[in-house]
Amino acid sequence: MVSPVIGITCCFNEKTGRIWLTKYYIEAVAAAGGVPVVLPVLAPVSRIKELLSICHGLLLPGGGDIDPLQFGEEPHPNNGEICPQCDYFELQAAVKALELEMPILGICRGAQVLNVAAGGTVCQDIAHEIEKPIKHFQQAPRWHPTHTIIIEPNSKLKGIIGSRVVKVNSFHHQMVGKLGGNFKVSAQAPDGVIEAIEDNGTDKFVLGVQYHPEAMWRNDKYSQNLFKALVNAAKNFNVKQNCINSKSTL
Ligand code: MN
Numbered sequence: 001m002v003s004p005v006i007g008i009t010c011c012f013n014e015k016t017g018r019i020w021l022t023k024y025y026i027e028a029v030a031a032a033g034g035v036p037v038v039l040p041v042l043a044p045v046s047r048i049k050e051l052l053s054i055c056h057g058l059l060l061p062g063g064g065d066i067d068p069l070q071f072g073e074e075p076h077p078n079n080g081e082i083c084p085q086c087d088y089f090e091l092q093a094a095v096k097a098l099e100l101e102m103p104i105l106g107i108c109r110g111a112q113v114l115n116v117a118a119g120g121t122v123c124q125d126i127a128h129e130i131e132k133p134i135k136h137f138q139q140a141p142r143w144h145p146t147h148t149i150i151i152e153p154n155s156k157l158k159g160i161i162g163s164r165v166v167k168v169n170s171f172h173h174q175m176v177g178k179l180g181g182n183f184k185v186s187a188q189a190p191d192g193v194i195e196a197i198e199d200n201g202t203d204k205f206v207l208g209v210q211y212h213p214e215a216m217w218r219n220d221k222y223s224q225n226l227f228k229a230l231v232n233a234a235k236n237f238n239v240k241q242n243c244i245n246s247k248s249t250l
Contacts, residue, residue: 004056004234006034009090009110011063012041012083024142024214025107032227034234041089045164048093050166056233057103057205060090060110062212068124071116076124078173091117098181103205103233105226108172111208115197120180126173126193136170142215144215149195149211155186156198157207160229162224168195168211175210187245206220207232 006029010021019040029036036059039051052058065080067087090110093116097104106114112122123129126136138146145167151158158164176194179185186207187196197204213223 003033003035004231004237005037005054005103006041006057006230006234007037007052007055008059008061009039009093010041010061013084014056014083014085021061022214024212025059027216028217028223029059029231032231034227034231038076039089041083041086041172041250043089045089045092046155046190048077048089048096052093052096052100052102053101054154055234056082056135056237057105057228058093058097058228060094060104060106060113060169060208060212062108062110065124066109066116066122068122073124075120075181076128078125078128078249087113093132094118098206101204102236103230104207104226105205105230106208107214108210111210112176114172114206115176115183118181118183120183121177123175123177123194126175127176130191131200132151132191132192133193134189136172136189136193140169140171142169142171142212145216145218145220147189147190151187151189151196152185155184156205157186157196157209160225162225164221168209168213169216170211176208205230215218 010019012019026036059090067082090113151164182200183197184200186198189195195210197208213226217223
């Protein structure tokens with residue numbers, strides 16, 4: 001078959017009116033053999049179904065904090081900048097992609113979007129949730145790993161990454177809170193911070209990581225493995241099925 005198309009959502013800057021995405025996601029998907037296509041977060045939500053119908057997989061990238069009202073909580077004082085347009089578009093896209101059983105990889109904010117789309121919550125500030133947190137907002141180059149994660153032995157992530165303990169980068173002050181849908185925790189930092197979630201007990205490729213493999217893959221085979229796994233899962237996803245099976249009114 002032709003190379004699978006990986007739809008990647010993006011960010012929006014209200015002040016400049018620009019939608020944007022750092023190049024790393026595009027490079028990482030392309031290097032893994034996928035065709036990256038940016039899905040504009042300002043497209044009408046009524047067109048999400050059509051946008052996804054040209055994709056074999058969905059990548060939800062990093063970005064700002066999700067509006068806590070989206071998961072039924074009032075904002076913690078340390079909650080950061082929010083983009084209502086991004087929240088609305090990405091949550092709807094994630095809901096739709098979950099319904100289609102499309103391969104999904106969520107990265108950082110994307111892992112949190114995935115969890116909220118499945119009915120879960122976000123822990124709004126690690127420092128107030130974890131008793132003795134390690135540093136999760138590193139002051140080192142983005143490609144440089146600064147803490148370890150421990151991967152669950154019986155997880156899909158372990159099968160994909162190929163190792164149980166890996167070093168990752170870290171740029172977050174939030175993490176997945178209450179798990180949504182059928183998700184389970186598949187990796188944690190030594191302080192207990194959730195670093196990866198995945199769909200439990202099915203063959204579906206639906207997973208989220210809190211770190212940024214798109215910034216590490218050039219030097220890190222474990223990060224490469226993650227993007228290759230997304231592209232391989234997307235190869236097996238049938239776009240025609242995607243259109244035919246879709247019953248949503250979105
Ligand atoms: Mn971290």
